Amino acid sequence: MEKLHNAVRRLREIPWIAKVSGTIHRFTQHMEERRALATSHPFWVIVQKEVTDHVRSWRFNILLFLILLTCFGSLYTSITNLVEETRKANDADDPFFFLKLFTLSDGSLPPFHVFIGFLGPLLGIGLGFDAINSEQNSGTLSRIMAQPIHRDYLINAKFTAALLVIGVMFFALGFLVMGFGIFIIGIPPTVEEFFRIICFLLLSVLYVAFWLNLSVFLSIRFRQAATSALTAIAVWLFFTVFYQIIVNLVARAMLPSEAASPQQLIGYQQFILNLMRVVPSQLYTDATTTLLVPSVRSLGPLTMEQAYGAIPSPLPLGQSLLIVWPQLTGLVAATVVCFALSYVSFMRKEIRSR
C-alpha cells in the first residue's frame, strides 16, 4: 500500500500529469458547483426521488433478485442444451443460433422469455400497487399537492420513474445474458439478432408497463394498499389461469360438427384465437415468440394455398415485426387505456389529508 502511494505521488509530480489531473479536478469541481446552483424542474425532482425510493426498497430488490435468479437459471439450461441442439440440427447454417439463448429449454426450466412473461406482471404490480394510496395514507399527498406543481406531475413522474427502473433493469439483464452468451459459446450475435433482442426487450418493458399502469390505477381507486395489490394479483391470476379454462369451455361448447365446411372451421379457429388474444399475456407470448423464433410465419391457421410455394426459411426482422404489429398495437392500447384511466381518476380525486 505504501509503495502504491509513493508511486502515485511520484506520478503526480510529473508535470504534464499534474497539469492534466489538475484540469480534470477543476472541471469536475466546476460541474459540481454548477449542479449545486442549477434548479431542476419539479417533475424531474419527483422522478429522481421515486427512482431512489424504488431502488432502495426491499420490494424491488427482492423482485430483482428473483428475476436475476430465473434469468441465470434459464441461461444455464439454454447453454447446456445448445451444444446438444447444434449437434442434432444438421443445418449448420442456421443464422439465428444466438437467439436460442433466449428460447431454448430442456423442459426442466422454462426459457427466458416465458419467465419474463410470468414474472413481468409481478414486477409491474410490485412497483405500482401502492403508488398513490400509500402517499395518501401517510399524509404526504396533500403536502406535496400544496407545493407549486401541477397535479399530473406526480402521477406522470411516478409512471416515468417506474418505467425507467424497469427499462434499465431489463436492458441490463438482456445485455448480461448476451454478454454471457458471447463469453461462453463464443459466437457473437448478428446485427439482425441484436435488433431482434432489442425489440424483445422493448416489448417486455411495454408489457410490464401495462401491469404497472393497471396497478397504479388500482392504487388510486382503492385506499388500502393491500386491496389494490390483491385486486391486481387477482386480475393477473384470472388472465393467466382462469381465462384459459373459460376459453376452453367456450371452445368445447362451440365445437363445429364434423360435417362443417373448412370456412366454418377456420372461422371457429379464428374466433377462439381472438378470444385468447384479449389477454395481454397472450399478446406478449405471441409477439415474443415471433420475434425470437424467426421461423414463425403466422400466428393463426394457414391454409394450404398460403403455405404453398413458401420458402421454408426464417423471416427477416421487418416481416416478423409486421406479423406482431397487431399484438404490439394491442399492448400499447391496453397500456394507454390503463394510464388514461388512472390519469383521469387522479385528476378528479379530491385530495384531503389522510
Place this chain on the structure above:
Amino acid sequence: MDEFIIELEGLTKKYGDFVAVDHLDLSIHKGEIFGLLGPNGAGKSTTILMMLGLTEPTSGNVSVCGISSTVHPIEVKRRVGYLPDDVGFYDQLSGRENLLYTARLNRLSWKEAERRVDDLLARVGLQEASGKKAGKYSRGMRQRLGLADVLVKNPEVIILDEPTLGIDPIGVKEFLELIVVLSREEQITVLLSSHHLHQVQQVCDRVGIFVAGKLLAQGNISELSRTLFSDKEPYVIEVGLDFSTAEGMDAMEAVKSHLLGLEGIASVRVDKGRLSIGSTSDMTAEVARILVNAGFGLKYLNTKEYGLDDIYTKYFEGGEVYGKTA
C-alpha cells in the same frame, strides 16, 4: 393595514345535496393572525382546500395575494404554505431530506435548498434530529418539521389546519409561540384553523366563528363578545356580600334600584349573599364604592369578561341545528 391578502366572496361548496361551505365572505389583512374556529366538520378544511385551489368551489371567488386560486393555483401555491392536519412525511427519509425534497419542488437549487433547510431546522429546534428518519419523530417534532416545511418556500401566507392537534400542552405553547414570533418577524399572514378555543384566543388577532359552512361572526375577542352579547351584557360583576338580617334585605333593595339607575348597568340579580351585576362597560370600581358606602361587608368582587368559551357555547348550544354537521 387595510390591504387584504385573502379574500373570499360568496364561496360555496356542495357535495351532492350537502352544503359544506355556504356563501362565505371573509377578508384577512396582511400580516395578521386569523383564527378560524369551528367544530369538526364545519367546513374549515374544505375552505382551506379551496383557498389553495386543491378543490374547486361550486360557486364564488377565492383570491389569495390578489390571485384567483381557482384559475392560477400554481401561483397561489408558490406564495402560500399549507400545513395539513396530521401532516405526513416520507418515513424512510430523514427530516432534512424531506425538507430538501420540498425545497427542490419549489425550484430551489441544491445549495440554496441546503442553506435554507438547515436554517429552518435550527429555527424550529430540530437541528439535532435532522438526520433522524422522519418515521421516528414524535408527534410534536413532526408538527415542528411541518412548520419548517411550510416555511421552506418563503411564503407570504401560511395556512395551518389544526396544527396543535395531539401535541402535549407544553408543546402546544411552544408551537404557538413559534408561530407568533415567525408571523411578527417575517410579516407572514397566518390563518389558523382549530377547534381549541384557548389556543386560538392566545395567539390570534382576529377570530372567525365558522359553523355549518357559515361564518357566524368575526372580529377580535372583545369585538366578538360585544357583538354577540349586545342584547345582554359583555361584563358580569359577581359580588359576595356579608349580610343575613332583614334590614339588610331592605338596604339591598335600595342599593339594587340605585345600581339599576346607573348608566351602563343592565341587570342586577340578587341571590342571598351573592350579587350578579350585568353591565355594558366595566363598572367594577363604581359598584364596589356604592356597596361599601351602603355599609355592606364586601367579601369578594369579581369581573368576568366573556371569553371565547362563552362565545363558542353560545353557538353550539343550539345542538339540534349544528348537530348534523358534526
